[in-house]
Amino acid sequence: MKVYGKGSVAFYIATANLVFFGASHLIFAQEPPPPPPAASPAQTSSNKSEYNPRIPIYQRVKPEWAFEFDFSMRPLGGANTMPGVNPGKLKTFKLSFEYQPQFILEQKYGIIGIGASMGFYPLLPTADGVTKNFLAIRSLGGQARYQLRFFREQPLVPYAGYRMDYWNYGLMNKSGGSFLVKGPFFGGMILLNFIDQDSASEFYVNYEICRSYIIAEYQMMSWSHRGEFSEKTLTAGLRFEL
Numbered sequence: 076m077k078v079y080g081k082g083s084v085a086f087y088i089a090t091a092n093l094v095f096f097g098a099s100h101l102i103f104a105q106e107p108p109p110p111p112p113a114a115s116p117a118q119t120s121s122n123k124s125e126y127n128p129r130i131p132i133y134q135r136v137k138p139e140w141a142f143e144f145d146f147s148m149r150p151l152g153g154a155n156t157m158p159g160v161n162p163g164k165l166k167t168f169k170l171s172f173e174y175q176p177q178f179i180l181e182q183k184y185g186i187i188g189i190g191a192s193m194g195f196y197p198l199l200p201t202a203d204g205v206t207k208n209f210l211a212i213r214s215l216g217g218q219a220r221y222q223l224r225f226f227r228e229q230p231l232v233p234y235a236g237y238r239m240d241y242w243n244y245g246l247m248n249k250s251g252g253s254f255l256v257k258g259p260f261f262g263g264m265i266l267l268n269f270i271d272q273d274s275a276s277e278f279y280v281n282y283e284i285c286r287s288y289i290i291a292e293y294q295m296m297s298w299s300h301r302g303e304f305s306e307k308t309l310t311a312g313l314r315f316e317l
Contacts, residue, residue, distance in 0.1 A: 131272065133279035134227055137182050138175060138286060138316035141190070145169040145292070145312035150196055151256075152306030156298070157212070158250050159205055160198065165212070167310065169194035173220065175316070186222040191215070194240065204247050214256070216240030222264075232264040232288070242298075254300035262292035264314060286316040 147167035155162055173190030180187065196212040198205055206212065220236035237259050245251040267287040268275040279285050290312050297305040 130227070131276050133268070133276055133285040136279070136285040137177055139177060141173040141175060141188060141314060141316040143171040143173070143290070143312055143314040145171065145194075145290075145310045147308055147310040149308050150194075150310075151296075151304075152308050154304040154306050156254070156300050156302065156304055157244055157246070157252075158301070159246060159248055160212075160244075164198045164200065165196050166199045167194055167196055169214075169310075169312075171218065173218075182224075184225070186224050188220045188222070188236075189217075190220075191217045192238075192240065196242075206246060211246065212242070212244040214240040214242045216256075218260075228266065228269055230266050230269055232266065233262070234264065235259065235261045238294070252300060254298050256296050256298045258294060258296040260292055260294040262290055264288035264290045282317070284315045284317045286314075288314040288316075290314050 145167060146169075149162065150165055150167040151162050153162050169192055171190055171192035173188035175182070175186050175188045192215070194214040194216075195210060196214070197209050198212075216239050218236055218238040220234055222232050222234045224232045237257075239255065239257040241253065241255055243251075243253040265288060267289065275287070278287065292310045292312075294308050294310065295305075296308070297303075
């Protein structure tokens with residue numbers, strides 16, 4: 076059996092201490108790895124296009140929802156389809172909602188929207204003795220729309236679609252009824268964002284609305300009620316997408 080002297084033992088202890096403290100210094104002096112980079116806005120939300128810090132966020136958002144307010148001076152053209160109702164006095168106040176799914180065409184080759192609408196048709200100026208109230212003539216319906224929108228901040232967006240509205244009315248002369256109005260429509264939307272980008276950015280921050288439009292629309296409608304009718308009319312309104 077080999078016996079080490081005191082000098083050898085001291086040498087081995089000193090060598091072990093040197094190795095231990097040297098390794099400890101290397102381990103604990105090493106800087107921790109940097110944290111992973113934060114996800115960009117384009118990665119945290121599926122409805123945003125590729126991130127670019129030079130492009131305002133409201134311009135990168137791909138809207139999934141839209142709502143629209145429409146007005147028309149002659150919603151049924153000149154057709155006298157309801158007894159005692161002057162078609163020239165009939166007006167339209169209409170509200171529409173649309174869903175614009177991103178998985179269809181990925182919104183790269185135009186935008187498809189499917190939605191519902193409700194409308195009210197008061198007689199203006201008021202015709203006493205014809206309708207009971209503002210809601211005496213109303214409609215519920217739906218529409219499908221395709222927007223020819225292909226690039227960011229496109230100032231003019233043409234569109235086309237098809238609409239079906241179920242009208243219902245009740246008059247003071249105790250007449251009433253319902254009928255289905257249907258047909259294609261065509262129109263154009265003027266983007267308001269490019270007029271004032273600062274206001275558009277604030278609008279998005281406050282209300283999450285990324286696109287605002289003025290719209291004009293041409294409708295070709297047909298229905299059957301007290302005769303067969305086919306009329307054309309114009310509507311105008313505002314549209315907001317978020």
